[in-house]
Amino acid sequence: MSEPSITISERAAGRIAEILKGEAAPVLFRVSVEGGGCSGFQYRFDLVPERAAGDFLIERDGARVVVDPVSLGFLQGAELDFVDDLIGAQFKLNNPNVTAACGCGTSFSV
Numbered sequence: 866m867s868e869p870s871i872t873i874s875e876r877a878a879g880r881i882a883e884i885l886k887g888e889a890a891p892v893l894f895r896v897s898v899e900g901g902g903c904s905g906f907q908y909r910f911d912l913v914p915e916r917a918a919g920d921f922l923i924e925r926d927g928a929r930v931v932v933d934p935v936s937l938g939f940l941q942g943a944e945l946d947f948v949d950d951l952i953g954a955q956f957k958l959n960n961p962n963v964t965a966a967c968g969c970g971t972s973f974s975v
Contacts, residue, residue, distance in 0.1 A: 870942050871896075871932060873925045877947040877956060882927035890914065893922075893929050896945060896958070898936040906939065910956050 873881070881894045895911045913931065916922060920931040932940060943960040 871921075871923055871930075871937070871940050872944045873923060873928055873930060874944055874946040875926070876949075877945045878925040878928040880947040880956075881930065884912070885927070885929065888912065893931045895931050895933075896936065896940070897933055898939040908958055 885892055885894065892912045892914055893916060895909075895913045897909045897911070898906050899909050901907050916931050917933065919934045921934070921937055923930045923932065930945065939962060940958065940960060941962065943958050943962070946957045946959055948955060948957050
């Protein structure tokens with residue numbers, strides 16, 4: 866597989882860098898796709914202590930994001946963003962591969 870085509874928006878990079886800076890030990894921000902949710906798949910965001918074998922690392926402005934190879938297949942061409950609006954603050958993936966999404970914004974199908 867070639868280089869991952871996932872991008873990180875300036876807002877997401879800033880928020881991730883802020884979160885990582887607040888941790889006592891060095892950590893990475895993991896983005897993954899799991900089965901489940903109301904539309905078939907759902908996104909998951911975690912802090913992890915290290916990169917797993919096969920993980921792709923994407924960096925921007927102090928943000929260090931890892932994605933496993935299986936999840937990467939669902940996320941090609943996606944942009945990780947951070948939105949802060951009246952509903953609340955959250956990470957959001959603008960994913961061109963999604964054919965249907967749930968109202969919650971975290972479940973999707975391809």
